Amino acid sequence: MSEIKLVGTAHVSRKSIDEVKAAIEEFEPDVIAVELDRPRFEAIKNKDTRAPDVSEILSGGNFSELLVQWLLAYVQKKIGMDVGVEPGAEMLAAINEAEERGIPIALADRDIRITLSRFVSGMTLFEKVKLLVALAGAVTGKDGGEEIDIDELSQNKDLIEAAIEEFGRFSPGGAKALIAERDAYLTHSLLNLSRNNEKVLGVVGAGHVKGIRKYMEDPSSLPEMASLVQKPKPFPWAKILGVGFIALFAFLIILIAFSGVGWGVLLEAVLYWVIINGVLAAGFTLAAGGHPLSALTAFAVSWMTSLNPMLAAGWFAAITEAKVRKPGALDFRKIMEAENFTEMRKVPLFRVVLVAAMANVGSTIGTFAYFIFIFPILGIDPKVVLLDGLSNFSAFIGSLLPF
Structure with a gap:
């Protein structure tokens, strides 16, 4: 036996x-x-x-x-x-x-x-x-x-x-x-x-x-x-949330366009979407120890990735980081041999992954921050935009209907 x-x-x-x-x-x-x-x-x-x-x-x-x-x-x-x-x-x-x-x-x-x-x-x-x-x-x-x-x-x-x-x-x-x-x-x-x-x-x-x-x-x-041994398939909260933000952003832009506050305000709203998402994604990339080019990449794509749940700003920033500071064959071992977190951050592979994670965090915070602060930044009354925009948009849709 x-x-x-x-x-x-x-x-x-x-x-x-x-x-x-x-x-x-x-x-x-x-x-x-x-x-x-x-x-x-x-x-x-x-x-x-x-x-x-x-x-x-x-x-x-x-x-x-x-x-x-x-x-x-x-x-x-x-x-x-x-x-x-x-x-x-x-x-x-x-x-x-x-x-x-x-x-x-x-x-x-x-x-x-x-x-x-x-x-x-x-x-x-x-x-x-x-x-x-x-x-x-x-x-x-x-x-x-x-x-x-x-x-x-x-x-x-x-x-x-x-x-x-x-x-x-x-x-x-x-x-x-x-x-x-x-x-x-x-x-x-x-x-x-x-x-x-x-x-x-x-x-x-x-x-x-x-x-x-x-x-x-x-x-x-x-x-x-x-x-x-099965890999879990969690409920796709991130994708659902991403789709929700896309819909919310599109709806907000439509309401601003139909509210009568002017095309200048509409352009500002779009511009601030790019700036807020980009600055926070880039800032978090730099905080992770990322190269300035990685931060610039995060800034450039964050506005777009925030509108596409299948993409992530961190992915693009990390690709740039890996191109600029190429991970080496011994990076896995160096990560394990690091004496402290500062040494860990100096290992290119660790920094690539940290940049990816942090850029995504910055982009996500930027998306939330946009919807919280956009009306005070634009200096307009949200009630005016929401009520007038919704009323005018409804009237526009009604005029297109054949009955």
Whole structure:
């Protein structure tokens, strides 16, 4: 009968490295399953030295997910540096030990891109804001947190469970994607390996051990693998909102045109649409550390992208940024090795994604700001425009009807 042994680790714990090596020595597994997917395996082995495909990154459009992934990795690395161990060191120890002994390695974790996609889509807007604030505090060192005893964390089951429960209260949907779903995915991987191997050693984060064991005790409770690997298809709020703004802008221009305030005011209304959207998109691009040409691109296209839900100012700004400051083959590694957020911003690939995200934020704020401030800027009474414009427009439409 097959036997599955779990080693629960803290990803930045020196003690975990020793425990992994001891488990391999004592258990003598036929296969070692590590909590990694292919991209993270390549990264930890430093085999992936290809230049990043910027066009693929931009076409995905998941700029916020990428930033969250990198910032989470940075925070984990920062903890690892504090205790003198690189994140993933216990996984690397398992891989190296397996290679020395000729033991096959199995990548047991779900693709990080699917996990992050489900993680982000499972969070509410308020939860996403709280997460970004927490990450920003950790990156800048202003989180006010206490020093963490990593070895205690990996050994203290009550502490681990308390942390998981706290995260579950913080974001039920996010916790499901990061923890519960991956418990199930890892269990599927381990059970599949046990069908062809007598001894399977699973090297997983300590936070997954309880969930994996629970599923192993009752495999019938495991969700189907297909349900765990589907990328979520969230309701297209952004597109609906974009279409709504297009309709609102068109309606506003029509009302101004028919209100009798004059063609000069109409032209000003259109001009301010270009200026407000453009200035904010460009300003946020510069705040992200973008090149002046990237900011100019954001300014030039923001008025148009705000009227087309299929386009984004950040996409164009990021393309320019990538052309001017070309990302290099080692940019992924440089992002992970950055000592602080300032160093992260200096890495061309990180800056390209940050520019894309920030330009989109600026353009979106510009759109909202336009509808809030346009009437005071133009110096006209909105009641006059709305009532007279609607009345005159209705009369015009009526004159075109054959009855």
